[in-house]
Amino acid sequence: xxxxxxxxVANRVTEALKKYIVKNNPSVEELFVNLGDIKTVRVLxxxxxxxxxxxxxxxxxxxxxxxCPDATIWIWRETGMADFIPRVLGINRSEFESDGTKWHxxxxxxxxxxxxxxxxxxxxxxxxxxxxFGNEYFYGLDGLGPSNWFKEGHAMFQSFFHIxxxxxxxxxxxxxxxxxxxxxxxCARGGGGKSTLSVQAMLKGFDYVSDDYLILREEGDGLSAxxxxxxxxxxxxxxxxxxxxxDRARFLGVSPxxxxxxxxxxxxxxxxxxxxxxxxxxxxxxxxxxxxxEVTKCSQAEKGKTVVQIAHSTVSQMGFNGFRGGQKxxxxxxxxxxxxxxxxxxxxxxxPDILGNVDCLKALTLSLKR
Numbered sequence: 001x002x003x004x005x006x007x008x009v010a011n012r013v014t015e016a017l018k019k020y021i022v023k024n025n026p027s028v029e030e031l032f033v034n035l036g037d038i039k040t041v042r043v044l045x046x047x048x049x050x051x052x053x054x055x056x057x058x059x060x061x062x063x064x065x066x067x068c069p070d071a072t073i074w075i076w077r078e079t080g081m082a083d084f085i086p087r088v089l090g091i092n093r094s095e096f097e098s099d100g101t102k103w104h105x106x107x108x109x110x111x112x113x114x115x116x117x118x119x120x121x122x123x124x125x126x127x128x129x130x131x132x133f134g135n136e137y138f139y140g141l142d143g144l145g146p147s148n149w150f151k152e153g154h155a156m157f158q159s160f161f162h163i164x165x166x167x168x169x170x171x172x173x174x175x176x177x178x179x180x181x182x183x184x185x186x187c188a189r190g191g192g193g194k195s196t197l198s199v200q201a202m203l204k205g206f207d208y209v210s211d212d213y214l215i216l217r218e219e220g221d222g223l224s225a226x227x228x229x230x231x232x233x234x235x236x237x238x239x240x241x242x243x244x245x246x247d248r249a250r251f252l253g254v255s256p257x258x259x260x261x262x263x264x265x266x267x268x269x270x271x272x273x274x275x276x277x278x279x280x281x282x283x284x285x286x287x288x289x290x291x292x293x294e295v296t297k298c299s300q301a302e303k304g305k306t307v308v309q310i311a312h313s314t315v316s317q318m319g320f321n322g323f324r325g326g327q328k329x330x331x332x333x334x335x336x337x338x339x340x341x342x343x344x345x346x347x348x349x350x351x352p353d354i355l356g357n358v359d360c361l362k363a364l365t366l367s368l369k370r
Contacts, residue, residue, distance in 0.1 A: 004115075
């Protein structure tokens with residue numbers, strides 16, 4: 001079901017939502033998140049217990065309060081999804097017709113004439129309410145089970161994507177580690193071994209940015225990466241193999257989608273790096289039959305596929321209903337391709353020997369300094 005509003009009505013509806021949240025939630029916890037020294041986000045948690053989750057997931061990105069944050073994220077508990085639109089937002093059912101779909105979406109036409117999705121509501125209550133207007137973002141969650149607090153892997157990552165989607169920087173789905181100020185950005189294909197390789201590299205002395213999501217920043221002819229989250233995800237098998245080296249990690253839970261273990265690695269804060277120079281792209285691929293890892297330089301066509309995959313993988317991860325597709329996603333993909341086009345690209349064929357893979361990555365990374 002689609003609802004289209006005028007901008008003036010969208011503003012009224014947003015104010016009604018704020019009043020509803022404040023009225024029905026007597027207490028609030030306020031946190032501030034530093035996104036790569038680029039944007040500062042205020043998080044207002046009206047949901048008891050959620051602030052502690054944010055603190056665990058974003059412990060290395062938390063910062064001191066400021067008077068004028070770049071964006072605000074509101075989080076509250078919402079259980080009445082079926083009648084949320086008329087009951088909370090004050091939009092009369094006579095103003096729209098339902099097409100019988102699960103998701104209800106609200107759009108408005110901005111002052112520039114662009115149609116923007118401001119709300120995506122799951123009337124069956126599985127995914128709750130996602131809402132944005134201007135520089136304010138809203139999450140209405142029905143319960144704090146794994147499918148909500150670890151929704152698709154990371155707290156508030158859809159909002160971070162939109163907040164950081166600016167001409168010279170982006171929130172992307174990828175991993176990054178490096179040595180001596182030389183970083184490699186790994187393509188984020190699921191199951192390709194990037195998390196195992198990047199985490200094992202960090203444990204063996206590499207500079208670390210992220211194993212899954214990060215911020216890319218373009219300055220002049222250079223590109224740098226910064227972390228957001230302070231946790232990692234590993235398969236149970238890889239955790240067992242890294243068990244001794246992960247003695248400082250804290251177990252947080254199990255991902256409801258892929259069964260991966262989630263760990264807080266803020267105790268490894270000395271390994272994290274902000275604004276880390278990115279010098280090359282790396283496409284990891286697991287070859288279970290290989291006895292040793294192997295690195296080859298990608299052809300121009302292979303590089304093109306890797307760059308496009310990073311952009312498309314990021315967009316696909318953002319995908320709660322109504323906030324995908326359209327010109328903004330196309331612009332993001334083109335921008336990301338442009339940002340990464342100047343980097344050389346390599347493919348690493350990973351073997352079952354994870355320490356051997358790290359040694360191979362070390363040789364490649366140091367060779368990029370020459």
